[in-house]
Amino acid sequence: MMFPSYVNLLVFSCLLTLIAGGNIEQTALRGVQTSLLSMYVPSKPFTCLDRSMTIPYEFVNDDYCDCRDGSDEPGTSACPNGRFFCENKGYVGTLIPSHFVGDGICDCCDGSDEYETNVVCNNTCFELAQRNQAEREAKRALHEAGVAKKKEIIAHSIAIKSERQKRLKELENEIQVAEKLKRQAEAPEKEAKDKYQKLWEEQRAKHEAIVRNREIREMFADLDTNGDSLVSIDELQKHTELDLDSENEFTNEEVRTILGADSVNLNDFNTTVFDQISNSYKKLPEPPRPTPEPTPLPEPSQGSFATPSPPLETSDDEQNKPSHRHEEDHENSQHSSSIPTSLEHEKHIHDDTPPEYDDETKRLIQIADHARNEFNAIEGKILNIKQQIEDLKKQSGVDTGPQGEYSAFIDQCYDYEEREYTYRVCMFKDAKQIPKGGGSEVTIGYWDSWSGPTENKYLRMKYANGATCWNGPPRSLTVTFRCGIEHKAVDVREPSRCEYAMIFETPSACDETVAGTTSHSTHVEF
Template sequence: MMSSNYMNLVLVSTLLTIVVSGSVEHTVLRGVPAAQLSKYVSSKPFSCLDGSSTIPFEFVNDDYCDCRDGSDEPGTSACPNGRFFCENKGYVGTTIPSHFVGDSICDCCDGTDEYETKIVCNNTCFELAQKTRAEHEARRALHEAGVAKKMEIIKQSVVIKADREARLREFEQSLEKLESELKEKEELKNQAEIPENEAKEKHQKIWEEQRAVREAIAHDNQMREMFAELDTNNDSLVSIEELQKHTELDTDLENEFTAEEVRTILGADAVNFDDFNITVFDQISNSYKKLHEPIIETPVDVNDVVASTEAYLKQNDEQGQEQHHEEEISEEQEDEHDFDQHETPSPVATSLEHEKHIHDDTVPEYDDETKRLIQTADHARNEYHDVERRVHDVKREIEDLKRQSDVDTGVHGEYSAFIDQCYDYEEREYTYRVCMFKDAKQIPKGGGGEVIVGYWDSWVGPTTNKYLKMKYSNGATCWNGPARSLTVTFRCGIEHKVVDVREPTRCEYAMIFETPSACDETIASGTQHHGHEEF
């Protein structure tokens, strides 16, 4: 076993660096932060910090890597994964990779990483400390000014919330009254529409009956005219030879209009007026054309047509009664006489050109009583619809107020100023518009439709303060890609404004938004603890 004197000699020679300045010597264990000095005790073996092994203490900082984590060489560059601690007195201690030690480059502001080289490192810790303090003060002043505005927003949010609740109660009370009034107006409207509808139906029925009479007269006149034109020999019959002249009735256009085809239409070799009316007219009326050029006649009023037709029929009736007192005539004469009773004389306007006058579909004007009932019903309907619109408006106001109440605007309502507010950010090709708690859009400057980047989703900040980020999701789908989305990161600022928008990942946008609502009271008061990562 080694003597204690020998052990002490080894420890002095291997663990301690002797710095000679005149006749004074200093011993230093380099590269170890103060928090870990208790683990480096020269009087007992050293256990690697990862627990992988235990070595004699003289192996620490012997420029040979014994521990897998490099913890046995904190003051040398022997271990590729080792860490060297820069004390940086007057500033903030930092840790650098151990292979930076002795590389002739000053990495520590106090230059302690180059203790074994001839490089002279200027101590810049004081200047860095001054710069850092200035940055800290500027940051603190920014947060202080922002917090002042944030307090105003919070105070105003309390007023807004109280006002919103009061308005909500008023609208709900108003809605209750309006819905009761709407029921009354609806009952009055229904009562007024009953006699109105009855009068309209009566008017419509009378008009339809009159139109049916006119159409019947027109049909009869058209049929009489067609029979008279077809009966070219005036024998009160339409024969196969007479109808065969109208080849437009031939449905088989490839062959001639044969007698058999005509007989199929007539149902016999010839038909009299009554049979023609019953079986033939409807078959041919749509295709039938006159053989001669139509005569251009002066338009005749439908009332004149009706009057002339009725006068003619009355005259025929009187003539028929007189003929019963005359001598017996032959059967052929009786048939001719029978046709004469149905034949329409030429002065009566029954041509097809007058059909548009007979089939007049214009409903006549309502009578004064019906007009009065319609006016009364219109007034009741207008009053009903007026109250209905007011009910709709009040319901929309209530929905808006409830929606605003449901929005999470922060623990103290610090983001309440954002409700129903939109903010734009201009870049080269697009304008990005975020409407808080609603949606975000990308608007092309060169024209074209706007694109929804996302709809308001939730707060997604860190667990320490979720209100530092918000998410907009389920935007328009990218071409062969995912749906667009936007993450808004808030940071302290004097005004509400977007300061940057980027697309770090395809279809996933990132926005930086400055606002007093994100300012921190602890930073403003200067009580926040700053670790070295702050610098």
């Protein structure tokens, strides 16, 4: 029973001898990372890695914790915060909590954490290395295939933008040509129309002047009750409808203000009075005339007979003198006859209907109409393309990655089906939760921003400010991208209340660096 203790004591003595001789075996430094071996020099005192204290080297791995960071016991379980390094030759070196050392469980694939126990640990590092190699090769192949699709997406995005820009230039050139032809055709049309418009307006102005003069004469004659060719205060004062202050008397001063004098002649009436009173003026009702009683004819004497009275004589000048009305009609007739018959002036002069154009003007209008129709046809296309370009500019305003690798997401929606809900994310727009059993869909977020890590922000996007949870915060969704051959959502969860997380596979997230790695296994130390 004492034999094992004696052996251990002998080994310990040999170890001390080796330490004293300045030569230490690797086993004395179990649990130390290769990168930190230079800190553990047997011939020098050991300084804790947190610089909290310096101790004799003999205190290293003596199964007593001296350093606060546990760095003096890398190969024992003495320090609760210590870390033991598994070298795992042929595989990946790892760090485990030091209290796993000597606990009877093989944590290192090479079994080095159980060096003080009788537990036999099978070395699984080779198997793990093979499995890791297979996984890395599968990952590399996945990224390689995904990168190929990613390049197609980028090339397609570039081609579409280039084609749209080319088409836009072509259509812009077409519309410039059409605008030039339209202007050339409209110039003579406008000239001819302007000529007819000017003539029509001139004739209408003349007619309006004639009508106005007639109204002025008629009103003046109506007011000039005593026939002295003047309108006086007394004559105008009878028309109380012209009194602006109808509650009071229509005074002489008020009438004089309208006339501008005690009386006015026709010319002054035309220039100063007519426009003031024309809208309110009303003719006075004519007083009723008594019906004269018939006068009895005298009894003719016997033998006499009635001799008819001679007709009123009219001088030759009066007979040949046309009436005022006849003069006006004659003047209008001459005035109208000066207008080309193609204008049909008498038909339109009394209303606002423009005159009909002559054949030459109609021909110019037809030419201009044809040019306008061609222009409008092309302009319709231009408006359509401009709308497309406007949409493209809006899309260009969206950050679709350094090379536009996420441009395939524009205007695309993707669903993920689970037991109770369908989750639908419309990229760069919004995300919804749709109940399968009926009921209203719920917006769980609107596109907000890319939110990935600093080294690659395009690995995650955020949808925020969704519908507010009952007695809770607004809903939100985080979409995390990972490499895949297709665009598809593969998982949706709610890790915390009203905060949703989606995993989305896409070629756009595949990494050229991973795709280009070699398939040879390498030793990696953490």
